[in-house]
Amino acid sequence: xxxxxxxxxxxxxxxxxxxxxxxxxxxxxxxxxxxxxxxxxxxxxxxxxxxxxxxxxxxxxxxxxxxxxxxxxxxxxxxxxxxxxxxxxxxxxxxxxxxxxxxxxxxxxxxxx
Amino acid sequence: xxxxxxxxxxxxxxxxxxxxxxxxxxxxxxxxxxxxxxxxxxxxxxxxxxxxxxxxxxxxxxxxxxxxxxxxxxxxxxxxxxxxxxxxxxxxxxxxxxxxxxxxxxxxxxxxx
Numbered sequence: 001x002x003x004x005x006x007x008x009x010x011x012x013x014x015x016x017x018x019x020x021x022x023x024x025x026x027x028x029x030x031x032x033x034x035x036x037x038x039x040x041x042x043x044x045x046x047x048x049x050x051x052x053x054x055x056x057x058x059x060x061x062x063x064x065x066x067x068x069x070x071x072x073x074x075x076x077x078x079x080x081x082x083x084x085x086x087x088x089x090x091x092x093x094x095x096x097x098x099x100x101x102x103x104x105x106x107x108x109x110x111x112x113x
Numbered sequence: 114x115x116x117x118x119x120x121x122x123x124x125x126x127x128x129x130x131x132x133x134x135x136x137x138x139x140x141x142x143x144x145x146x147x148x149x150x151x152x153x154x155x156x157x158x159x160x161x162x163x164x165x166x167x168x169x170x171x172x173x174x175x176x177x178x179x180x181x182x183x184x185x186x187x188x189x190x191x192x193x194x195x196x197x198x199x200x201x202x203x204x205x206x207x208x209x210x211x212x213x214x215x216x217x218x219x220x221x222x223x224x225x226x
Contacts, residue, residue, distance in 0.1 A: 004156070035216075040122065041115075042202055042216035043157070050211075090156050102214070104156030 002027045006091050006105035013081055013112055021076045021108045023091035029103075031094045032074040033058070034066065036087040037107075043090065049074055081112040116140045117205050119217035126224050132190040134220050136203030139184060145206035147214070148177060148188050150199045157202055161188070193224045 004025045013019050025032065033048040035058075045058030049068040063085055065077040074093075078085060091105040118137045126132045136146070144165045149157035163170040163177045163186065170177050176189045190197055203217040 040218045042117070042119075042218040043204075044216070045213070092156075102157075102159065104158070106154065106156050 002103065004091055004093050004103050004105035006089075006108050009106065009108060011108060011110050013110070015082055015112055016080050019078050019081060019110075021078075021089060021091075021110070023074045023076065023105060024072050025074075025091075025093040025103070026072065027093060027095070027103065028071065029093035029095050030071070032068065033092045033094075033102075034064070034074070034076045035090045035092065036060065037090060038087050046076070046089075078110075081110075083112045086110060086112050114139075115218070116143075117203055117215050117217040119201075119203055119220045121220050122218070123221040123223070126193045126222065128195055128224055128226050129192045132188075132193045132197065132222055132224065134188040134190075134201050134203075134222065136186045136188075136217050137184060138186075138205050140205065140207065140215075141184075142207050142209050143205035143215075144208045146177070146179060146186050147204045147206065148175075149202040149204060149216075151202065151219070152199050160201075190222075193222075195224050195226050198222055198224045 007022045030051045034046040035043040037043050044060045047066040049055045089108045092102045094101045116139050147162040148160040150160045151157040161172050161175050179186045200219045200221050202219045204214045207213045
């Protein structure tokens, strides 16, 4: 089954403790992206990657890092999480960034206390 | 400032009636508009799209209308069914920015039996 898999689904952590949210896709997609969803603000792009070793900032990159060492994986790293990063995070992938061709993961709900 | 806005955070409709979800945008460079549907604990899934050169696109019970002069689009669901209850996100594609998607804040639709 074609899918984007995120882990973990839920995470509660403390301020300053480094964490990684993993994202993996099995569709051989070149394009991958991370979004955060906050009430009233919709989905805002954090980082995206056009291909292996190619990453770029989205609209809200502050406080986040990403890496793309392999085509299928695109982890999101919070080096020093803060409470304002409490949010619902989605990873998405697409072949050639086709219009309407995004496949989203099921989401990771992160709480930073 | 948000380039894509959904001014109604929620909408309640009786089963069998029409649901109309609205979306406004400000960026004239948007060339495609999309609607995504999101159920709880799942990622958004693509529903329907419309090119900026068209004013209507229909797919079964779902029709999207685009009014370019007013920078407004709407999603009509007829007839509405309880299974349509979800959060709907409007999104706009900017080809000049490498097919960057900008999302609205979402509208929660509740269809009552």
